[in-house]
Amino acid sequence: MAEVGAPVTMSDVARAAGVSTATVSRVVNGRYGVSADTVAQVRSAIERLGYESSLVATSLRRSRTNVLGLVTRTFQSYTAEVLKGVMKALSGSGFDLIIYANSDLYETYAEGWEQRHLNRLSGTLTDGCIVVTPWGEVRSSTPVVVIDPVRGSTAPSVTADNRVGATSAVEHLLGLGHRRIGFIAGRSSLESAWSREEGYREALAAAGVPVDPTLIGRGDFNPESAAPLARALLDRPDRPTAIFAASDGMALKVLQVAKELGVSVPDDLSVVGFDNIPESAFAEPGLTTVDQSMYRLGYEAARMLKSLVTGEWEGQRQMLLPTSLVVRGSTTPPGAAARA
Amino acid sequence: MAEVGAPVTMSDVARAAGVSTATVSRVVNGRYGVSADTVAQVRSAIERLGYESSLVATSLRRSRTNVLGLVTRTFQSYTAEVLKGVMKALSGSGFDLIIYANSDLYETYAEGWEQRHLNRLSGTLTDGCIVVTPWGEVRSSTPVVVIDPVRGSTAPSVTADNRVGATSAVEHLLGLGHRRIGFIAGRSSLESAWSREEGYREALAAAGVPVDPTLIGRGDFNPESAAPLARALLDRPDRPTAIFAASDGMALKVLQVAKELGVSVPDDLSVVGFDNIPESAFAEPGLTTVDQSMYRLGYEAARMLKSLVTGEWEGQRQMLLPTSLVVRGSTTPPGAAARA
């Protein structure tokens, strides 16, 4: 690598081509009304100097930047899936993507992190932003699409159908013959946590199984939050025969706690998660879970944002995407050990 | 969400607090020489209006922005690992991270994509950049650290020890008793492809096994490139008993081609990959491969870049990181089928 002196600016090109920066700008942006000769001269100077317009200066001056932003609190493996979907939707659209992560706010639940990130980008750098799993409601001067919004959010958003997903998970357990099914809930401010609990309750109600409130633990989606809850559920003499956790991270923690307590999965206890993160397939036994396509969430969020920015969006502004149940080794009919 | 009118600028704050923008700037940046009263007034106006300085305007004006950039051609699952490592190294450092992806250049091998991205960011938005798997050598007015550079690159870089990794893979096969070991190479401009081939040759040489050039296929790291090469190797009457592919993507393609041709893995053919992507563990059978910690590559690259920017870097500028062999079901002694 050559660590070259100063970056080449538009003034450098103008000087080299013997024209004004206004003319260079016109050539760079393909505006009409520049003579063929001048265009050729400017092009050659650009080529020779290796000029590329500064994203920052362009963004500051222009109202439309053709850059969309994405702000996230963390980079989990699902983030990569979201990003793949976003880029797929953006490819060939003329919109570039900027992802911004503040190293101090990273991985914290710090109040309003998403609002701070948004403020720094919107209006100048980006034409609009995707916000992944925000802490609260967001405000912005440019369009925003939220992936996994907070409960009651009115912002344009894309969410997995968490209620139906949770219902299918619990129906799977009911179908296997389970009746005492524990539940470990997620962070209650999130729409997704709420809906997953709703799905749990509905599935039980539909099967005529009364909800036992002592079988419900309140976690926050963090694996660690599930450990004491799982321990409490498994220490009871009348422990549940199955546990449904509102996230794979928490479900995997349940698997670990069960192992520590000598409770065998799935023989003594069936476990179901939600998300289908890669680790769930590696788990021993493989974790039965509800798959939500993060790729699809990213794809649809980007598609919506793009159209919102250009003013072409026609559809509903709160999208619900389907989920699917993935059955692996962590679930089996209750009492398997006794029968064996 | 409230889609609020215009973003709050420093002028708005200045007006509300009855001071000049210069004073607001001083307060925002914690400069000395502002009276306690004024500070309080400005703070309260900032609070009231929800002001946050524009990343773009700040970057354009300042020489140091405290933002590091990362440019990438693609978002694979390994990208998330790299990003996790980068953020870990950056947390608490005061440096934020911007990832830039051009939707047109995304996932293409287009000549010089990384140079274009770099030019757009450096000098204004970022103090330095990490470049992931570039197409060629890069030049920049600010420090750059390359993850997986091209062959012969003199840029500061972080690379897995590909030669030793490849050697260990081939030694594993030799240890199982294989002597006819095919190799599918990667994109030859990349240092990593070159080193992996070198490791293959060295391991064979050390064991006194002559290299058979007809057993070497030239791919480009893309899974698709491996299909015809695998077919050619497996169609021969004297086909190899094992194939080592320079990437997991290509190795998984070998698995697929073998299945199509009715060649059973590992009984008729052992297969080893390189990278240890998540999909390799899911494969049937699980793929034996060489693990390179992308997390670690990201972490070290960010650590180096940070110090390069602040001028504190002391160590060598080209780092080599260790790899480790992960043995799964795709390798077994040759002739297993015959003996069974």
Add this chain to the structure above:
DNA sequence: CTGAAAGCGCTTACAG
């Protein structure tokens, strides 16, 4: 302790 002014690298009316 505070403000007016210049300028970072661009784009865009406005003149000519």
Add this chain to the structure above:
DNA sequence: CTGAAAGCGCTTACAG
């Protein structure tokens, strides 16, 4: 067809 000038939202010498 082309250029001089203003201005995007900030920061930083320079005066006072």
